[in-house]
Amino acid sequence: MGRGRLRIYLGAAPGVGKTYAMLAEAHRRVERGTDCVVGHAESHGRPRTEALLAGLEQVPPRTVEHLGTVRTEMDVDAVLARRPAVALVDELAHTNAPGSRNTKRWQDVEDLLAAGVDVVSTVNIQHLESLGDVVEAITGVRQRDTVPDELVRRADQIELVDMSPEALRRRLAHGNIHAPDEVDAALADYFRPGNLTALRELALLWTADRVDERLQQYRRDHSVSAIWGSRERIVVGLTGGPEGRTLIRRAARLAEKGAGGEVLAVYVARGDGLTSASPKELALQRTLVEDLGGTFHHVIGDDAAAALLEFARAHNATQIVLGASRRKRWQYVFGPGVGGTVARDSGPDLDVHIVTHD
Template identity: 65%
Template sequence: MGEIVARGRLRVYLGAAPGVGKTYDMLGEGQRRAGRGTDVVIGFMEDYGRPLTRQMAEGLETVPRKTMPYRGTIFTEMDLDAVLARHPQVALVDELAHTNVPGCRHEKRWQDIEELLEAGIDVISTVNVQHLESLNDVVEQITGIKQRETVPDDVVRRADQIELVDMSAEALRRRMSHGNIYPPEKIDAALANFFRPGNLSALREIALLWAADRVEEILVRYRAEHGIQKPWSTRERVLVALSGGPEGDTLLRRGKRTASRGAGGEFLAVHVERGDGLASASPELLAHQRALVEDLGGTYHTVIGDDPAEAVLEFARQVNATQIVIGATRRSRLKQMFTRGVGEAIIEGSGDDIDVYVVTHAEAARSRSRH
């Protein structure tokens, strides 16, 4: 029988932003291990012409890259087979989220790394927080820049060690100004866009809390502090708007099913009470619906407001809801001709950020048939 190979260990340097020094730290760790007598090679390293990074790689063996023609251009990628054949104790492989050129064995570099780990090779790699799949939309909403390359969070979470590479926004902007990150012609645009102080501070805090597995906390706090109205959808959060009518049970079950489709989805229910204190719904029915929400694992909330649609939308943004579930109208056709209903107002006010689902139910049909 063949010998069972112990899986290699993965260490990831997680950067809060480009230029914080992930590749430099990866190489530094490689040099330390080589200094202790460990067999270390560079499987793939991108220095972007940065002299300090290039200097840190000196003295370490590099496995030559393979060249790949694609659409009339020559690209270079890590030569996975060459690294496997060389079989070092440790391979340094930069840029975990990188997408390989078509024609490579794997689509993504993290899949190459997985093969190295399976072969018993320890891997040290790097990734920036904006490339984590769950944070992709969030980072785009903060920075206005869509990251095309992502890596599944679980790939990074499975690492044996994750080390956060962090730097204050001021220090990073200074490094950028001194030409240590991008070539001169790109510096001004970068400082005015992605590398704005507010962006860098937000990315830094998100990186810290992602590493501590407390992403929801940063989103709630950052939105509150900066008065951001747009919801950031790290996970589905479904809000059921209860009018106090008998259709509530149907809506709650639909809301729960919708929330359960995604990993870590949550569901909430809200009922709007009028500000003048006049009851608009049966207290017994609401008590029953509150109990049903709790049975289904959701949370029940009551808000006060004279404009139900506005109150629901405001609450939805406060709790970072990604979807609102409402019942089809119970108003008569005559009323529909002269007034705008709560449902229409919620749909109109939801914007591009919150999806609104209108659920038809037996009560709406019965109500309309009576008029």
């Protein structure tokens, strides 16, 4: 039997409706005749979520006693013995009680997937391991329960469960997330509009990056060379000269005009290692582009124009920014130069900007 498939509902913040969406999907699958069970689901006492649990088969949990406290955990062995087609496993980042089969719930999910069981799970953006420091800076709360980004990125499907900060705060105020005696404190603390807006932006950006990875993989798998302008991606051609800083800033301004714009600075080095570029200047330009949220790339190629165009098409770029040539007029006898060649060969789907500089 092959590996199971993983579907994740990714929440922008607590209370947006991940568990509700997961259970609603389970009902749709059961109606289609799919063998689906609830391995674990947290209702948090929310009536609408509890209502959705009715009518779904639930695998009884394990009871674990630790330091005088009794906790219930998903019984992974029981789910494996039941061998459903699909198992629902809520709260992917949860830490299991001591003495459980695995330390983390995401490890339980890995066991189910390895056994060929499809899994539908949930996780909030603040629980992704790579975002721990960012989330702590935003909310003042360090998330102890985390899940590796790689596991989430490998999911076969990810669906973002989103809600505007205003709507989420209304849900909280109406008692749909926390108990009534906890609402005021939550509204003034974790659920402040600024916190929710920042977490929402993190979720949208992370999901967009993951979608972009899938798009690039699809283009590679299907040998798609045409540029699909799904987002502004701007390649900056660097020579190692001081004008590079001007070009990087111009590209950053162009990127700001497009939603989710991205800057990729590219230095093309000759294959024989001969170069007149200043290593110190290139280091300054790398720092500048990274400070502006872009990335720096070092490419080997004896034909700079061809290397730039190949890089731009491979990365689905929409624009190229180059500096005006420093060549003397008589040198054009030998050809149009890098800027002219890139502009000539770019085609209709790739805009080329030639920027003047000192």
